[in-house]
Amino acid sequence: MSTRTLEQVESQFETFQILNEEGEVVNEAAMPELSDEQLQELMRRMVYTRIWDQRAISLNRQGRLGFYAPVAGQEASMLGSQFALEKKDWILPGYRDIPQIVFHGLPLHQAFLWSRGHFAGGQIPDELNIMIPQIIIGAQIIQTAGVALGLKRKETNTVAITYTGDGGASQGDFYEGMNFAGAYKAPAIFIVQNNRFAISVPVEKQSAAKTIAQKAVAAGIEGIQVDGMDVLAVYAATKDARTRALAGEGPTLIETLTYRYGPHTMAGDDPTRYRSSDLDDEWTKKDPLVRFRKFLEGKNLWNEEKENEVVDQAKADIKEAIKEADAAPKQKVTDLIGFMFEDLPSNLREQMEEYTAKESK
Known part of the structure; x- marks a missing residue:
């Protein structure tokens, strides 16, 4: 491939955005059809998850929680995509993707038990179409291709969605899974949450490609790069990918540009060793909660009272869930x-x- 051809491919993957950092609509044509109540629910889930994340970090430090991968900064990417799904769709999460499966129906206390390594945390209720979080980096990509193919063969009119990080896009399973799903036009959605550093390696050193989204070209599937701090853009891109998949048009690779504010996991990672304070400050200004809050406040759909109600509810739910997890048989x-x-x-x-x-x- 000539340099010119490569540049032509890369130029096609401009970042899709609906809300800018000030919460202003910059792409009116792409605005999804969501009711006021749905917009408020999206905000409620993001605020709830931010409080849950803060509490989980504290519980981990107290020795009351086991393995935990912080999610602050990635709420729009996680929850905007899950919000675009139907209850019957399948989610195959990675180890950071606990919010998606909880809002898909997994009881919160089971999420805490999974973090503790308790077998009950992996006993998914029969009515929930989710798999337990995958620890092996990228393995869920191949699994999703298989699940999606099974859904297609059974004509279930459902999709399978999975998540990995930018580090997962460097795994062989990533390419094999996309290639298989593409070849059979399986109804799959592959989301790569590009938080720029995987565990500690800058994305620029992981691949020579300018975007992860362009890797879809080799698999013959659709690819899109999305502003992962913009919950409306993530929702719209996922909704479109789902519609295309159910229409028999095959899978989609969605790269969400996002940032985890905390460490990779609570198992000793120190992000100050590989991230600068200037970069942290730059991405703090892109906070998905701040951006969406400004948007909703401009529409008189959100205020401090509503937010405090969510904060109080989250704290109460977490307290009860931990109590229930503590009561599980040893x-x-x-x-x-x-x-x-x-x-x-x-x-x-x-x-x-x-x-x-x-x-x-």
Whole structure:
């Protein structure tokens, strides 16, 4: 490919935006058809998630929560996309994508149990079309291709959506999953939340491509780069991708340009070692909550009283969910052995007998 051809491809992937940093509409034609109540619900979910994130970080530091990947800064990307789905759609999340599956129906206390590594956290209710969060980077991309193909074969009129970060776009599973889904026009939506640093490596050092969205070209599928701090743009792009998928037009790759304000996870990551304070300040000005709040206030749909009500509700819900998680039965080794197989092989039968005797003392 010549340099000129490459430049032509890259020039096609301009960032899609509806609201600018001041909450002003800059793309009226792309405004999604959402009622006042739906706009308020989007804001409610983002405020709720920001409070939940703050509380989860505090609980982690107290030793009351296990693995946790902060989400502040990525609320628009996460919740705007989930809001565009139907309840019957399937979500295959990564380990940071807990808000999406909670708002899709997973009880909050189960999300806390999953974070603690408790088996009950992975016991998804039958009526919920979600998978447990994937820890292996990018593995959910291939799984989503398979789920989407199954949905197509069963003619369910539903889609499968998955999420990964910019680091996940460097994995082989990312390319294989998109290629497979594209070849069979599976109803899949692949969202890459480009927060610029994966665990610690700048996106510019992960790939020579100017955008992640352009990687869709090689798979023969649609690709779009979206302002991931603009909840309306994320919603509109996901809604369009879903409509196209159900029309038999195949999958879409959505790159959301976003930023995580906290560390990669609470397991010892220090973002000050690879991010500058100037860059942090630059992205703080793009805060998705501030932007959408300004937009809603301009339409007289949001005020301090409404926000405080959401904050109070979030705190109360979290307190109750933690209480419920604390009341879950303590895990036993026999529980873990028993969940592995319907009929235990001989070595596990021996271990089951051994630990049953120990636990009965």
